[in-house]
Amino acid sequence: MEIEQILTDKSVVFQNKNVKVLGMTCASCAVSLESYLTPLEGVSNVSVNYPNQSVSLTYDKNLISLNQLKQKAQEIGYEIILEENASDKIDEIEKERHKRHGIKLIVSAIFALPVFVMAMFFMGKIPYENWIMMGLSIPVLFWSGREFYSIAWKKMRHFSANMDTLVALSTGVAFIFSVINTVFPHFLENQGIVAHVYFESAVVIIMFILLGRYLEEGAKSKTSLAIKKLIGLKPKMVTVIRNGEEQVIPYNEIIGGELILLKPGDRIPVDGKVKKGNSFVDESMISGEPIPVEKNKGKTVFAGTINQKGSLFIISQRIGEETLLSKIIHQVEKAQASKPKIQKLVDKIAGIFVPIVIGLSIITFMIWYFFGPEPRIVHALVSLITVLIIACPCALGLATPTALMVGIGRGAQLGILVKDAQSLEMAYKINTLILDKTGTLTEGRPMVTDMIWSKEKSSERLKGILLSIESRSEHPIAEAITIYLRKNQVVEEDTESFESFTGMGALVKYEGNKYLVGNTKLMNHYKVKISPNFTKMAMELEKEAKTVVYFSNNNQVEAIIAVADRVKKEAEMAIKQVKKMGIEVVMLTGDNKAVAKVIAQEVGIENYKANLLPADKGDYIEEIQKRGKVVAMAGDGINDSHGLAQANVGIAMGSGSDIAMESASLTLMTSNLNHIVMAIKLSKATMQTIRQNLFWAFIYNIIAIPIAAGILYPISGFLLNPMIAGAAMALSSISVLANSLRLKKRTI
Template identity: 50%
Template sequence: MQKEQYPIEGMMCASCAVAVEKVLQQAKGVKEASVNYANGKATITFDASITSAKVLKHQVEEAGYGLVITPVNQEILQQREEEHYKALQRTFWGSVCCSLPVFLISMFHLHFPYSDWFQALLATIGLVFFGKKFFKGAYNQLKHRSANMDTLVALSISVAYLYSLSSLVFRSFWERYGIAPHLYFESAVMIVSFILLGRMLEESAKGRTSQAIRKLMGLKPTIVYVRKNENWEEVPIENVQKGEILLVKSGQKIPVDGIVTEGETYVDESMITGEPLPVRKVIGNALFAGTTNGQGAIQMRAEKVGEHTLLSSIIKAVEDAQGTKPPVQKLVDKIAGIFVPIVIMIAIISFFLWMLLDKENGFSHGLQAFVSVLVIACPCALGLATPTAIMVGIGKGAENGILIKDAQSIELASKINAIILDKTGTITQGSPTVVQDFWENKDRDLPILYTMEQHSSHPLAQAIVAHWKETSPIILTQVKEISGAGVEALVEGKYYRVGNLSWLEEYGVFLSDDFREKINHYQSQGSLVGLADEQRILALIFMADKVKDTSALAIEKLQKQGIEVYMLTGDQLPVASHIAKEVGITHLKSQVKPQEKQDFVKELQAQGKVVAMVGDGINDSQALAQADVSIAMGKGSDIAMEVAQLTLISSDLLKIPKTVNLSVQTLRTIRQNLFWAFIYNLIGIPMAAGVLYFLTGKLLDPMYAGAAMAFSSVSVVTNSLLLKRKKI
C-alpha cells in the first residue's frame, strides 16, 4: 500500500472536490481517497500492485480535472500558485474594463446612439475572453454528466446574455407575445467580474492559510559550508551527506540535524518547539535543521539530512494533516455533492412559478429570478468552511510545537474529559539527576566517588558523573563493578564501595544517626546511592527523576478545563505517591504493566469518557493506540510518536491545555463558518427566487447576487484566518 499526496488542477468549488474524490474512491486498487478543496490536494492510499499514479491521473483527467503526479517541490508549487493568481488578476481587470462601462450605461441610463449595441459588444467581449473558463468548466462537467459552480455561472450568464441579445435583435418577437423586452447585459458581465473578484480574494486568503508550511520551509538554508580537505566549501544543501562536518556561523540557520563537534552557542529553536528562550548548545548536544544559531560559530556533524531531518518530518506531517477531514466534513461533502443539481431545480421552479403567478411580467421576473438563484447559490463557502479552519488550526499548532497528525484528533481534543499521564518522561524529566548530597568530608571523598562511578554503566552512576563532570579523577586500582549493586575499588591501599545501601550494609559498615534519618526521609522519594569505606558510610547521594518545571501548572490548567487527570506508572507506590502529590494529581495507579495501561483506558471509555493518553515510551504504545486522543512526547520513543495522533515536540506538558484550547477555537471557527455558509444559502436563495418582491416590490438584481456570492466565500476564509490571531 502506498500513501501519496498529489495536487489537483481545475477545481472551482466544493462540488468539484467531491466529484474528484468520488472518482478516486471508485478507482480499482484505491483503499482511501480524500480531496481537500482548500489546499487543492488529494491524499490517496492505493495498492501499487493493482493500480498506479498514471492510471489514477488518467481517470481524474477523464472526469475533467488534472492530477499532478510528477514530483514537484513546494517552491515550484508556490511559483505556480503565484502565476495562477497573476493570471486571475489579469482576467479580472480585463473583465472590469468590459463590465464597468456596461454597468454605468445601464444603471445611469446613459443612452446615446447605438448605446444598446455598444453594451452588447462589450458584454460579448467580456464573456468570450474573460468568462470562457466558466463555459469550458461547465462543458467538461456536462461531458461527464455532472455539475459544479461553473455550471451555475455559465448557465446564468448564458441565459442573461442570450435573452438580452434576442431582445435587442428580435424586439418585435417578444412584444408580439406581450413580453416587454429587457436588457441584462450588465448583469451577465458584472456577474463574471464579481465572481472573478471573489475567486481572486479567495485565492489570496487561501494562500495565507498555508503560511505555517511556508514559514517552516523558509527555515531551510540553500547553501552550507562543508569541510573538504581541511577547507570550507560552499555546497547546496541537497548535496550534504551524512557524517560530513559543517560550519554554522553566527545568525545562520542550522542546515541539517546533527551534533555539535566544536564550539559553544545558544540556538533559537522556537519555530520548531514553540519555546521562546534560546537553548545552550555545547559539544555533543543535538542540533535541528531550521533552528537559528546565536552569537557563536560552531562546527557540527551531519546526522540526518534531506527528508530525514526533524524539520522535514514536521513539514510532511503538517501537510498530511491539513489534507485530512474531521467527521463533521462528511455531512458537508454529502450536501456539496447534491447542491448544484438542487439549485438548478430551484431556479427552474422559480421561473415557472413566476410564469404561472404573474400574468403581466411573469417571463421577465421569472428569468431574473432564474439567473439570480443560479448565481447566489454558492457551494464554495460550504466547501471552504471546514478545510480552511483545519489548515490554519494545524499550522498554528505546528508553530507552537504541537504536531497534529489528522483533523479528527482536533475535533476529539475539544471533547476530552479524562487524561492519563505516564510518569517517567511525561510528568518527570525521564532520567535520574542528583537532587541532594550529604557528606562527611566532600572535598576528600568527592573525587573518589566520581572516579569510581566513571567505571559503572548504571544510569545512576552516569547521572552522578554528569552532575560532577568538573571534578578531577584520581588513580584507582583493583576496580570491580558488581552487577546490580555498585562498584568497589582500592584507593591508596584502602577499600571503597559505592552503590545501593542494602549492598553496602552487607559489609557491616557503620551508619550515623544523621545519615539514618536522611535515609528514612528520602528513601520513599527516589533512589539513594551510598559511598562507604571499610568502616562507615561517608556520603549519601539522593537521586530522583525530577518533575518538569511546568508539569504542576499544566495539570492545574487541565483540571480547570474540567478534565480529570490520572497518573499511571510502573514505579513503586511510595515514589509514585510523592510525584503525584507534588504535581496535584489525586487519581494514581502504580506498578502498572503496559497491558494494564490499555485496560485502564478501556475502563474509562466504558464509563463514557473521552480519554486522552500521554506517553513517551514503548510501554505506552498499547494505551496510546487504545485512547480516543493519543499524545506523544517529542523526546520519547519512535513507536510512541508513530502511534500517537499528536506529538508535543518540546515534551512540555503545558502544550496539552494549549492543544485543548486550539481544538476548541478551531471547532468554534468551523461551526461559525458552516453556520454562515448555510444561513447565507437559506436566506439568499429565497431572496433571489423573489420572496423580497412581496415586501418591496423589487426583485434581487442578478448583479448583486453575484457580489453576494463572491462575498460569502471570502468571508468564510477570512473568518478562518482570524484563528491565527487568537491566543491559545
C-alpha cells in the same frame, strides 16, 4: 474485490500518495473529483482538500497507476501534479494563475463598468445602446469568463456540476436572452412585453466572481503559510569541508557523513551531531521554546534550527526527507489533507447542493412564469439567474478545511504536531486525561536531589574520590551523581583498583584507604556502620520516593546521596489548568505504589494506578471508554504505545520514542506539559471557528435563496438584483476565509 479477499490476497499492494491538483475552483470540485476517482478499480480511498489543492490517494498499484489516475482526472478538467518538487511547481503555477486572474479582473472591469453605467443611468438615451452593450459584454464573457464555460462544459459531458456550472448557466442565460432581444426585439414587443436586456447583470456577475476568486486565492495562500514557512527553513546553500577545504554547495547535494561548517546565523541544513565547537542554537521552530540551547561536542542538532553565536562543525546523519524538519512538513501536509467527520458531512452536502440549486432555480422560473405578474418571462428569468448565482456553495465548502489548515499550521508553529484532522476535532471533547509517570510527569532520568555530608564542610578530596568511582560506573544513578559533581566543578582524583558489585555499588582504593559507594547491602557486606542520624535521614528521603546511596571511607559513612526522577517544574500548574477545564486526570505507571503515591501527591493527582504492565494501560483506557469517557493519553515510551493507540487522542511527548510518536495522533515537539493544555485549547479554538463558519455559510444560503427566488415580492415588491447576488456570493466566501485566518492571531 471483497474485503476478505483483500485481507488474504498478498498480491494487493496498497500505496498512499498525497499529490497536488490544479483546476479546482470551488468546494464542489473536490466532491466531483472524489466521486469520479473513487469507483475506479484498484482505488481504495480518495480524499480531496480544496483549500490545500491536494488529493490523498490510496490505491493498489497492481491494478491502477498514478498516471492512469492523472488521465482520469484530466477527463473532468483537473490536473494532478506528479513531478518532483511539486510544491515549488504549484507555487509558480498559482502565482501565475493569480496574476492571470488579476488581468482578467481588470479587463472585465474596463468593459463591465461602461455597460453597468449605460444600463443604470442612460437606458433609452443612447443610440444603438443595446448593440454597444452587447459588443462590450463579449470580451467579458468569452475572454475574462471563458474558464467558467469551458469547465461547465467538461462537467456536463460527465453528468457533473460545480460552481462554474451555476455561473455559466446564469450568465449564459442572461446573455443569450439579451442577445435575442437585441437582434430580434419585435419577438417580445409584438406580445406586449418590453424587450429588456441583462447584459449588465451578466458582465457584473462575472466581474464580481472574478474579484471574489482573486481575493479568495490570496487568502487561501495564507491558510497554508505554515507549510511554506517550514519549507523555507531549509537553507539553499551550505558550507562543507571536503578534502580539507571549505566548499559552498547547494543544500540537495549534501551526503550522509558530511562535515559541515556552521557559522553564526547559519540555518542548520541536516540532523547531525556536533564534532567540534561550542554555540547556542535557536530550536524554537521544533520546540516552541524561545530560549536557545547550548550545543557542544556530541550534542544533536536539527535541520531548520538556527546557529547563533559560535561556530560549529557537525557531521550529517539524516539528510533530505529523513530529517526531523522534513518529517514535520510531511506530517503537517498529511494532517491538512485529512478530513474529520464534520468535513465529510459538509462534503456530502456540497456534492448534492449544486443539483438542488439548479432544481430550485427551475422551480422558481416555473412559478414566476405561470403565476407571476407581467412581464412574467422577465421576472422568471431574473429570479432564475439570481438563485443560480447567490446559492453557490463555496462558503459552505471552505468553512471546515480552511479553519483546519490554519489550526494545524498554528499548531506546528506552537510545537504541536497534528497527525490527522480527526484528532484536532476530538481533542476538545476529552473528559479524561491519562498521564504516564516517567518521562511525562517526570524528567525521565535520575537526578541528584540531596547530597548530605557527615561534616558540615566536606573536603574537595573526598568529592573527587566519589567522582572517580561514579565516573567509571555505567549505572544510571552513577551517571546522575557524576553530572551533579561535575556541574559543581569537582576535580576527579586518580584512584586505584576500581571494582563493581552488581546490584550493590562499587569500590576503589586510594592512598591505602578503601572507599565504597552503594546501597545498604554493600555497606553491610563490608561492615560499614551507618549512624542513627544518617539512617533517619535515609528513611525520610525514601518516603519521598528517592533512592539513597551511601559513600564511605573505610568503616565510616562520609555522605548520603539521594537520587530521584524529578517532577517537571510545570507539572502541577499544567494539571491545575486541565482540571479547570473539567477534565479528570489519572496517572498510570509501572512503578511501585509508594513512588506513584508520592509523585501523584506532588502534582495534585488524586486518581492513580501503579505496577501496571504496558498492556494494562491499554486495557484500563478501553474499560473507561466503555463507560462513555472520551480519553486522551500522554506518554513517551514504547511501553505507552498500546495506550496511545487505544485512546481517543494519543499525545506523544517530544522526548519520547519513535514508536510512541507513531502510535499517537498528536506529538508535542517538547516534553513541556503546558503544551497538552495548548493542544486542547487549539482544538477548541479550531472547532469553534469551524462552527462559526458553518453557521454563517448555512444562514447565508437559508436567507439568501428564498430572497433570490422572490419571496419578498408579494410583501414589498422587492426583487434581488442578480448583480447584488454576485457580490453577496463573493463576500460570503471571503468572510469565511477571513474568520479562519483569525485563528493565526488567537492566543492559545
